[in-house]
Amino acid sequence: MTTARCILADKTYFITRRCSDRRFFLKPDPVVTAVFLYCLAVAAERHGVEIHAVCVMSNHYHLVLTDVRGELPLFMAWLNRHTAICLKIHRKRAGDLWAASEKYSAVELVSPEAEWKYVLYTLTNPTKAGLVRHGRDWPGLLLGPEAWLREPVEAPHPGLFFKASDKPAPVLRLVPPPTLMDREPQALVGELSVALEERENDIAAELAREGRRFLGRRAVLRQRPYDRPAKNNPPGTRNPVFAAVTAEARRAAVKALRSFRAWYRHAYQCFCQGERHTEFPPGTWGMARRFGAQVAAV
Numbered sequence: 001m002t003t004a005r006c007i008l009a010d011k012t013y014f015i016t017r018r019c020s021d022r023r024f025f026l027k028p029d030p031v032v033t034a035v036f037l038y039c040l041a042v043a044a045e046r047h048g049v050e051i052h053a054v055c056v057m058s059n060h061y062h063l064v065l066t067d068v069r070g071e072l073p074l075f076m077a078w079l080n081r082h083t084a085i086c087l088k089i090h091r092k093r094a095g096d097l098w099a100a101s102e103k104y105s106a107v108e109l110v111s112p113e114a115e116w117k118y119v120l121y122t123l124t125n126p127t128k129a130g131l132v133r134h135g136r137d138w139p140g141l142l143l144g145p146e147a148w149l150r151e152p153v154e155a156p157h158p159g160l161f162f163k164a165s166d167k168p169a170p171v172l173r174l175v176p177p178p179t180l181m182d183r184e185p186q187a188l189v190g191e192l193s194v195a196l197e198e199r200e201n202d203i204a205a206e207l208a209r210e211g212r213r214f215l216g217r218r219a220v221l222r223q224r225p226y227d228r229p230a231k232n233n234p235p236g237t238r239n240p241v242f243a244a245v246t247a248e249a250r251r252a253a254v255k256a257l258r259s260f261r262a263w264y265r266h267a268y269q270c271f272c273q274g275e276r277h278t279e280f281p282p283g284t285w286g287m288a289r290r291f292g293a294q295v296a297a298v
Helices: 029-049 072-091 113-122 185-209 217-222 247-272 286-291
Strands: 011-018 049-056 060-067 105-109
Touching: 011 072, 011 113, 011 247, 029 049, 029 060, 029 072, 060 113, 105 113, 113 185, 113 217
Parallel strands: none
Antiparallel strands: 011 060, 011 105, 049 060
16 A cells, blocks of 8 residues: 655755666766756755755756645756756767666655754765765765855856746745744854864765765766766665654654555545545645645644
8 A cells, every 4th residue: 555755834845866777967067957957956946945955966956845834745846857857968968967767866864863964965966976075076966055155146047948038037045944944144154164173074084985086077977878987875775764863853753754644544444435524644745746635734
């Protein structure tokens, strides 16, 4: 039986989407960066999504975002469809750009510690992968806390699939995650910058102990789009639904998820037996949108 994903307004998520066959179709270049920046800005504006951190790697991307209006599936559908169309034109290829065998991963961040952890994870991804010593050296799109203090990033029209327009270029505004917004912005960014540097130093030390070196910016740019890493995630790799970090937050999240699934399972059985007035739990998406199922108020 299929259970719905708990999608509610004002939920913060860590998003991952991977390329088909893990190939380097997103290898950094000015066109890839322009396409992704434009599509992300437009999708966020259309669906009321707040962006906190962005990292576009060579064969996948990470986002930390808050789904303000509860439209995450629509946001992801628009973003993935339009980036795929543009980049297939750019790469002169047919077929799937995004891995068709797996959906995007949306990990709900249910505590301030989880939001902090995954912002750092997103920004250190190029370092953790052994590509560049510092995130600031990554030649692709990488936006994080420093962008919280700046004016919105303008996203010029990338051409390709999109028609020319006289409208002003959309802008991408990055803001702190909800549970960190009450902190003084300068102090928050400073604290995150220190934590980011410490994490990069730890990763560099770990690579040195293993006798490995960073690939380097130039070598990254020399990679071919049709290459792929020697190692991929093995089949059956765990894909969590939420991240809590603290034991208390984890217990609360487990309780909420079990309650949602039990309610959904019962409602689904009733609906299949013809009881069309059965209420599904708050957060039900597919059944409500596709089949008109009723959803209980929050």
